[in-house]
Amino acid sequence: MAQSQLNDPPQAGEGGPGAMLGRRVLGIKLSPTIAMSERAARMREAGKDVISMAVGELDFDTPAHVVESADAAAKRGFTRYTAPDGAPFVKDAVREKFLRDNDLSFGREEIHVASGCKQVIHNAFAATLDPGDEVVIFTPSWVSYIDIVEFCGGTPVVVETRPEEGFLPDPAGLEAALTPRTKWVLLNSPNNPTGAVYPAALLARLADVVAAHPRAMVMSDEIYEHLVFDRAPRQSFMVAAPALRPRTLIVNGVSKTYAMTGWRVGFAAGPRWLIDAMACVQSQTAGSSNSPAQAAAATALTGDQSEIPRWRQVLERRRDLAMEILRRCGRLDVRAPGGAFYIYADVSRCIGAITPGGATLADDDAVAEYLLDAAHVATVAGSAFAFSPFVRLSFALDEGRIAAACERIVAALDALTGPDARDNRGASS
Numbered sequence: 418m419a420q421s422q423l424n425d426p427p428q429a430g431e432g433g434p435g436a437m438l439g440r441r442v443l444g445i446k447l448s449p450t451i452a453m454s455e456r457a458a459r460m461r462e463a464g465k466d467v468i469s470m471a472v473g474e475l476d477f478d479t480p481a482h483v484v485e486s487a488d489a490a491a492k493r494g495f496t497r498y499t500a501p502d503g504a505p506f507v508k509d510a511v512r513e514k515f516l517r518d519n520d521l522s523f524g525r526e527e528i529h530v531a532s533g534c535k536q537v538i539h540n541a542f543a544a545t546l547d548p549g550d551e552v553v554i555f556t557p558s559w560v561s562y563i564d565i566v567e568f569c570g571g572t573p574v575v576v577e578t579r580p581e582e583g584f585l586p587d588p589a590g591l592e593a594a595l596t597p598r599t600k601w602v603l604l605n606s607p608n609n610p611t612g613a614v615y616p617a618a619l620l621a622r623l624a625d626v627v628a629a630h631p632r633a634m635v636m637s638d639e640i641y642e643h644l645v646f647d648r649a650p651r652q653s654f655m656v657a658a659p660a661l662r663p664r665t666l667i668v669n670g671v672s673k674t675y676a677m678t679g680w681r682v683g684f685a686a687g688p689r690w691l692i693d694a695m696a697c698v699q700s701q702t703a704g705s706s707n708s709p710a711q712a713a714a715a716t717a718l719t720g721d722q723s724e725i726p727r728w729r730q731v732l733e734r735r736r737d738l739a740m741e742i743l744r745r746c747g748r749l750d751v752r753a754p755g756g757a758f759y760i761y762a763d764v765s766r767c768i769g770a771i772t773p774g775g776a777t778l779a780d781d782d783a784v785a786e787y788l789l790d791a792a793h794v795a796t797v798a799g800s801a802f803a804f805s806p807f808v809r810l811s812f813a814l815d816e817g818r819i820a821a822a823c824e825r826i827v828a829a830l831d832a833l834t835g836p837d838a839r840d841n842r843g844a845s846s
């Protein structure tokens with residue numbers, strides 16, 4: 418199929434090659450963060466000095482002992498299929514992690530291992546959603562939740578959080594969103610893209626709301642759990658809400674904690690009936706995740722953990738550096754994130770403004786485009802996170818590039834003219 422046809426496929430049922438595409442795939446899009454990173458890479462190949470603040474991964478190297486363990490595993494012949502949802506020793510490593518980090522004890526039959534947290538989430542939804550089943554998602558939200566839910570046949574029910582409340586979910590808003598069709602409530606703390614860290618008391622209040630709806634389960638995405646700043650406590654949902662354990666699935670992975678995004682290993686802990694069903698999905702899709710990568714993940718989870726606090730400190734310094742520069746910008750409103758490695762900057766005061774080239778910035782997509790063209794900084798527009806007008810800035814890059822990128826952003830935005838305020842904060846896209 419020609420590339421142009423792939424880029425602009427006819428709707429299902431129409432003639433031509435696009436008719437081959439199913440309705441489900443026509444409903445989803447290439448992850449916008451990946452799309453923006455690819456655009457930045459193409460500009461770099463063309464010789465432009467582009468700094469990407471679009472990426473969702475640490476710039477650190479995977480620790481050497483982890484890399485070596487994959488090498489050793491492959492050399493000793495650990496290169497075959499494993500059990501669909503993880504080799505037993507890898508599941509044991511995940512159990513050890515939960516005991517050490519969260520004081521949670523699981524049996525092997527309560528653990529699922531797949532190719533990244535993204536696939537874990539997919540497996541859980543594929544295993545449970547029927548058409549009409551609803552999944553409550555708080556926005557701003559990670560780019561993939563809505564698409565994965567739709568791909569699996571479910572209906573996303575979006576509940577907005579508020580910047581002025583630190584993007585924390587409101588239990589009353591959750592209560593209003595729950596219906597007899599709600600199958601899942603998705604929580605993500607520390608949050609991508611806002612960096613919000615949900616306090617334990619809030620998790621418990623949210624759990625109380627869900628408890629009254631016996632058919633609803635909670636998926637707690639804790640992939641950024643170790644990236645919590647300002648010495649704030651971190652809390653697993655299952656610890657804050659133990660009574661809901663039979664209806665909770667914790668999803669997590671090695672990508673963000675151990676700088677292992679490309680290894681593709683994620684995991685989950687939850688009730689056995691669900692873990693069994695997720696294993697079925699995994700067995701008929703990926704078979705199992707990559708075996709040397711599983712061995713590497715087991716080493717990461719059980720080996721030396723001393724990089725984690727060091728990386729956290731580095732990230733905290735980078736956050737402070739970025740905040741110090743961005744706060745100077747008359748067109749941005751920024752709040753310091755409590756965790757993860759993103760700043761979700763409010764660009765309300767850029768909307769309607771005129772660029773030096775005479776264009777009007779109509780929305781946050783236009784702001785992100787302008788920053789790429791004028792400042793050569795790649796960011797991700799808030800529309801990707803279903804909450805506009807914002808841009809997400811990743812500070813997972815070295816201090817020199819953070820400073821350069823933020824200075825360029827400030828200069829480009831300060832060069833805008835025209836209206837400096839339009840109150841469309843909080844509007845969904």
Ligand SMILES: Cc1ncc(COP(=O)(O)O)c(C=O)c1O
Nearest residue numbers: 473533534535559609670672683
């Ligand atoms: C909130 C959240 N959940 C899950 C993932 C997926 O992680 P993985 O690399 O393990 O698939 C990401 C990656 O960006 C994320 O930000």
